[in-house]
Amino acid sequence: MTVLPATGGDRPAALEMVDVSVVRGGRTVWSEGTFSVAAGAVVGVIGPNGAGKTTLFQLALGLLPVAGGRVDVLGAPPRRGNRRIGYVPQNYTAALGHAIRCRDLVTLGLTGSRFGLRPTSAAERARVDEALRRVGAYDYAESRMSELSGGQQQRVAIAQAIVDDAELLLLDEPLANLDLRNQQEIVQLLGELHRERDVTIMVVAHDLNPLLPVLSEAIYLLDGHPHHDPITDVVQEELLTHLYGTPVGVVRTAQGDLFTRAAWRDPAPGSQR
């Protein structure tokens, strides 16, 4: 195991857990979670379906009580409504319909928890514009969410997550249901946001490949416990095969690019019987 780079400087860890266990519906989802994600890291959260990846986010967001151990988010205990966290839930865009414009949805990320009738201020509108421009969604800001493609909707969701200047971005399966081009563009956008804003990014993903260019490390949920390692230690055939319970191969190209693949072969591909 290599030592993780201290990208955070003297800032508190973005997410720190000490012997944390989490219980949902009477069942222990996972336990013995001890790790520290430094501020400024880009972390993939991987593991098979039902391993508790989304649960990890809900813990950080204060939506789920900590059953045991200690959790610190950006140097403080988790609490619901933490404005320093930007969140893009799973299947997010599919749930949004024809009844909201992109711009209004992003604005809600800034002012949506405010009671009373005060109208959106010019300064707030400017921040919404800035977020929409940053993700490349400004051109279709006046469109309804339902009128957009999956990639466009995902950009708007990210704009909503960054509009309040989040220091920690939690994205749950942001690449699901996107085609290759849109996957790459979203990953590129995440990389840019990371560089420009020094934001910590955690991404739940079932496929590591499209994210490998930006990931510095990964949390993998294996045998009921979260583990945290640099990405190069995680992308190993033996570990991934164990993790997913199916043969996984790892390929390193001459250019140094890393990718995983299913490690089985059709005995006679394309052959005529």
Next chain:
Amino acid sequence: MSALAGVQFQSNWLEILGSPFMQHALIGGSLVAVAAGLLGYFVITRQNAFAAHALAHIGFPGATGAILVGAPVTLGLAVFCVGGGLLIGLFGRKVADREMATGTILALATALGVLFASLASANASTTTSVLFGNLLAISDDQLLVYGAFTAAVVGTLAVLARPLVFASVDPAVAEARGVPVRALGLAFVVLLALTITMAVQVVGTLLLFALVVTPAATALRITARPGRVALISVALALAAVWGGLVLSAMVDLPPSFFIVSLAVLAWVVVLAVVGRRRNRPAEPLLDTHHPH
């Protein structure tokens, strides 16, 4: 033909509009239109249309039960609508769970309504006025209650508007951002129940959809901006109520029929004009994104 012979233009319709019962109907109908128009956007975005429909039916045993025990019909309606709304609201947030619970409560309520109507030996016209509304029989007392209900709806919405929009269109993120999603859901269902209590007496349990959902559905075809949807659907609901009363004064037919017909007519017209544009696949036109 003989049945239709009674339907004819009443040349004294302006006089009829000026009569006290019509004045009551205009004021009462307008109060309902404002509340219903404001809530419509949320009924649609919260996928509560079925719950709204069901609440009206849940009010039915409230109304007949009130007749049975000699209480005001509005009180019976309000108690059953608010109670039924809270019950539905407390059931799972998943739409599928809610639909099953709502349908079951709805069936039970309708059965109770029939039972109470039978026990109270309510005559057919009383039952008919609950099912189809009786806007022309609104009393002074009812107007006061309507005024209070509409004021409560408008006042509460003014405070809750933004978080309620957030919780309605985007509940997962709203919850993470600290919006009290569940409490807002219960508050909303109480406002809806108060509105339905009024609306049942305007268009009846069977036609309520046309006042609570249709104007907002029409407005949503025109714009997706919540504030504008609210304004347009209030305007449409007011126009339907006023137009319906004028037409009813002109030809002496039930206002419910005209109110619902006008609301549906607006929906059809907007659907025909705007619908085509909206249904066109937007992808090729909008995918003009350039990589940075």
